[in-house]
Amino acid sequence: MEVIAIQKSALEGMKNELKALLELTESATRKYSSIFKEEQWLDNQEVCLMMNITKRTLQTYKDKGVLPYSKLNRKNYYKLSDVRALLEAGQPYNTNDNGFTNK
Known part of the structure; x- marks a missing residue:
């Protein structure tokens, strides 16, 4: 010792x-x-699983202001109510099998 x-x-x-x-x-x-x-609050992975979307599609939603988010310690969080509202309204972009978005 x-x-x-x-x-x-x-x-x-x-x-x-x-x-x-x-x-x-x-x-x-x-x-x-x-x-x-x-x-x-949900993190990126939880939102992607809940909405059945790719991380890139989630990034597009953020970039276009479709899904509001908050950043805490370099990590993004999303309100469950906002995610549910987007699901109910219908997703504005659909992804194809290779992860690219179709507008």
Whole structure:
């Protein structure tokens, strides 16, 4: 076993930084938890499976503003209600077997 000795002040500084990081994490969690409790959110894969579309078609929906989305930590999320509304309205673009869209 390796033993490393550091000054007590350095250890206290590390503890304080870890506490601050924990507080930031808890704050962010509280900030966004109410948003996620109000509405069920889906990621890209869940939307593609639910709508039976390819990732490229989903990208087209995003690019054309057909399906609204929110980005959190570089990941896209979609409201379940928006996905259901699009399904009920009929998908504006259909994909063929090779994943390309037909307009």
